Amino acid sequence: MATTLVTTIVIVFLAALVQTLSGFGFALLVMPLITIIVGLRTAAPLVAVTGLTLYGVNLIRYRQAIHVRRVLRLGAASIIGVPVGVWALANVDESIIRPLLGIVLLTYAAYRLIHPSGARVCSRHWAYPAGFIAGCLGGAYNTSGPPVIVYGSLRRWPKEEFRAVLQAFFFVSALFAVASHAVARHLTTKVWTFYGCAVPALLLGVFIGSRMDSRLKRDRFRTIVTGMILVLGLSLVLS
Numbered sequence: 677m678a679t680t681l682v683t684t685i686v687i688v689f690l691a692a693l694v695q696t697l698s699g700f701g702f703a704l705l706v707m708p709l710i711t712i713i714v715g716l717r718t719a720a721p722l723v724a725v726t727g728l729t730l731y732g733v734n735l736i737r738y739r740q741a742i743h744v745r746r747v748l749r750l751g752a753a754s755i756i757g758v759p760v761g762v763w764a765l766a767n768v769d770e771s772i773i774r775p776l777l778g779i780v781l782l783t784y785a786a787y788r789l790i791h792p793s794g795a796r797v798c799s800r801h802w803a804y805p806a807g808f809i810a811g812c813l814g815g816a817y818n819t820s821g822p823p824v825i826v827y828g829s830l831r832r833w834p835k836e837e838f839r840a841v842l843q844a845f846f847f848v849s850a851l852f853a854v855a856s857h858a859v860a861r862h863l864t865t866k867v868w869t870f871y872g873c874a875v876p877a878l879l880l881g882v883f884i885g886s887r888m889d890s891r892l893k894r895d896r897f898r899t900i901v902t903g904m905i906l907v908l909g910l911s912l913v914l915s
Contacts, residue, residue: 696885761815
């Protein structure tokens with residue numbers, strides 16, 4: 677138990693650091709690793725509540741660059757998708773979900789490596805299917821990021837606005853995911869115990885990441901993060 681807690685704390689710290697620097701990556705990095713450690717049915721609600729805390733903190737940091745209409749379009753569609761994802765978590769076999777999560781990660785990583793800046797500017801109406809799919813993935817796997825990140829890349833949002841919209845969307849999605857887990861009674865004592873131990877590490881990751889933010893070239897760092905996601909996706913698919 678102690679080893680599992682320490683490992684979880686380290687993972688949350690590193691993922692919070694990545695999220696603070698790049699604007700995304702927390703759930704994509706944490707969810708596969710913690711799933712391996714504690715199982716999907718504990719990992720999903722745990723990552724939801726820790727993610728909600730992280731997105732709330734970073735949302736305050738990026739609040740001046742938020743585009744409300746973009747967040748509302750994505751958030752409204754994701755609200756419909758979250759209960760679908762939570763239902764899948766309770767009713768779909770874990771041995772099926774893990775490879776699916778790996779495929780999601782591989783697809784996203786491949787897209788970022790092939791088109792790091794987005795191939796073309798897409799219509800804003802794609803926000804609705806992107807938000808719905810993100811809600812489904814968020815409810816089941818806490819990985820709502822890929823559809824929204826791909827959509828934002830194709831829309832070619834400015835860098836600061838890109839990060840601000842992502843934090844706001846992640847916060848809204850995580851809020852409904854946590855509510856859905858609460859209704860489904862997934863927020864067990866074990867989940868809250870791990871959460872209480874992980875929050876200090878999460879806040880430390882945000883603090884250090886905010887200090888490092890101005891010193892790193894974000895494009896290069898995003899490439900490194902994409903490579904990490906690619907490796908995680910492969911590990912889940914092959915396992």
